[in-house]
Amino acid sequence: MMLNMTLTTAAPFAVYVHWPFCLSKCPYCDFNSHVRHGGVDEARFVRAIEAEIAATAARVPGRTVSTIFFGGGTPSLMQPQSVQAILDAIGKHWTIHSDVEVTLEANPTSVEATRFRGYRTAGVNRVSLGVQALDDAALKELGRLHTAQEALDAVAVARGIFGRYSFDLIYARPRQTLESWRAELKRAIAQAAEHLSLYQLTIEPDTPFFGLHKAGKLAIPDDDLGRDLYDLTQSICAGEGLPAYEISNHARPGAECQHNLVYWRGQEYAGVGPGAHGRLNLDGRRYATETEKRPESWLMRVEGTGTGLVVDDKLTPGETADEYLLMGLRLAEGIDPERFTQLSGRTLDPRRVSILREEGAVETTASGRLRVTQSGFPVLDAVVADLAA
Ligand SMILES: C[S@@+](CC[C@H](N)C(=O)[O-])C[C@H]1O[C@@H](n2cnc3c(N)ncnc32)[C@H](O)[C@@H]1O
Numbered sequence: 001m002m003l004n005m006t007l008t009t010a011a012p013f014a015v016y017v018h019w020p021f022c023l024s025k026c027p028y029c030d031f032n033s034h035v036r037h038g039g040v041d042e043a044r045f046v047r048a049i050e051a052e053i054a055a056t057a058a059r060v061p062g063r064t065v066s067t068i069f070f071g072g073g074t075p076s077l078m079q080p081q082s083v084q085a086i087l088d089a090i091g092k093h094w095t096i097h098s099d100v101e102v103t104l105e106a107n108p109t110s111v112e113a114t115r116f117r118g119y120r121t122a123g124v125n126r127v128s129l130g131v132q133a134l135d136d137a138a139l140k141e142l143g144r145l146h147t148a149q150e151a152l153d154a155v156a157v158a159r160g161i162f163g164r165y166s167f168d169l170i171y172a173r174p175r176q177t178l179e180s181w182r183a184e185l186k187r188a189i190a191q192a193a194e195h196l197s198l199y200q201l202t203i204e205p206d207t208p209f210f211g212l213h214k215a216g217k218l219a220i221p222d223d224d225l226g227r228d229l230y231d232l233t234q235s236i237c238a239g240e241g242l243p244a245y246e247i248s249n250h251a252r253p254g255a256e257c258q259h260n261l262v263y264w265r266g267q268e269y270a271g272v273g274p275g276a277h278g279r280l281n282l283d284g285r286r287y288a289t290e291t292e293k294r295p296e297s298w299l300m301r302v303e304g305t306g307t308g309l310v311v312d313d314k315l316t317p318g319e320t321a322d323e324y325l326l327m328g329l330r331l332a333e334g335i336d337p338e339r340f341t342q343l344s345g346r347t348l349d350p351r352r353v354s355i356l357r358e359e360g361a362v363e364t365t366a367s368g369r370l371r372v373t374q375s376g377f378p379v380l381d382a383v384v385a386d387l388a389a
């Protein structure tokens with residue numbers, strides 16, 4: 001893939017590649033993921049992704065790619081040569097930074113772990129595994145196709161092959177107690193290297209869990225227990241050297257996921273594949289892009305027109321600034337109020353900032369950044385709404 005490599009310190013530019021297929025649909029998940037029992041014409045989808053890369057590069061040429069992320073769906077269902085072909089296309093149309101971070105999301109089944117070495121050879125240097133739980137009954141309830149032991153085995157394979165790996169756990173699950181989560185999290189941290197993503201279970205509309213929850217057949221921790229589970233998560237992880245750098249993401253300092261930081265810092269990224277989002281800087285303005293979500297409709301669009309774009313909106317300065325707030329306040333490092341002013345042409349309302357500060361929800365750092373405090377994070381949406389209004 002390393003066709004045009006550079007050591008420059010250009011502004012970060014990320015490429016997100018969405019692979020929309022899974023072996024089965026987990027009942028809590030509302031990601032753009034689809035099951036195709038009849039199989040997938042992988043080579044055709046890969047050609048279409050290559051075409052979208054070419055079309056995007058024609059709009060934003062000359063970028064230096066600092067991070068690439070294969071997300072899904074389940075990208076670990078792709079053959080390594082497909083990943084290689086997509087990386088080659090990225091390297092053909094843009095310059096690849098010599099320190100590029102290339103992450104692939106993987107489901108921790110043994111079959112998928114057999115492909116890890118191929119991904120490494122293709123240029124992937126970081127994997128993110130969807131472990132979700134270290135409890136077989138919970139995994140079954142979550143509709144997962146792997147056991148806790150299989151997940152840990154996949155983590156061990158990842159550890160042996162990739163320099164960097166992370167895994168995801170979902171907490172605040174049905175019947176979960178503080179004691180059981182404490183034990184599970186500690187077990188997980190013992191297997192983690194530098195990064196963990198820890199998500200509170202959310203009941204998403206239009207999922208089987210939503211129906212079960214509404215019918216009273218799926219009880220999840222109430223707000224108080226949810227809050228206690230969150231606080232426990234923060235204190236255990238911080239104590240183990242894995243503080244939260246984002247509301248749900250923990251890393252040893254220096255091991256943060258550079259790709260996701262591009263989103264949260266309001267930097268530039270291209271999104272290719274079905275249902276991918278992008279943010280492109282063109283002629284001094286920021287464009288929000290989105291491709292067709294349904295895989296086969298996306299394929300037909302790309303084959304017909306060279307792109308699957310269905311949204312290509314020029315954001316107003318106010319929208320760009322609000323997005324910067326919304327994303328940036330998820331980070332422990334917070335936001336730069338000066339940048340907010342440059343983007344929006346207005347300053348953050350000092351009265352609102354000082355009320356939130358008095359309430360203990362935000363604080364200003366010594367360098368002048370504004371960030372949400374530990375007690376403000378559980379009410380982050382309200383904080384953002386208050387500042388953006
Ligand atoms: C695109 S998905 C994962 C990729 C991969 N297919 C997998 O399942 O392992 C990214 C992560 O979002 C989290 N997630 C998805 N739906 C969620 C929900 N309703 N509540 C909390 N976390 C969720 C899971 O931890 C999942 O690993």
Ligand code: SF4
Pocket residue numbers: 021022023024025026029030031033072073074107130
């Ligand atoms: S959680 Fe992962 S495997 Fe399950 S449906 Fe969503 S994307 Fe697919």
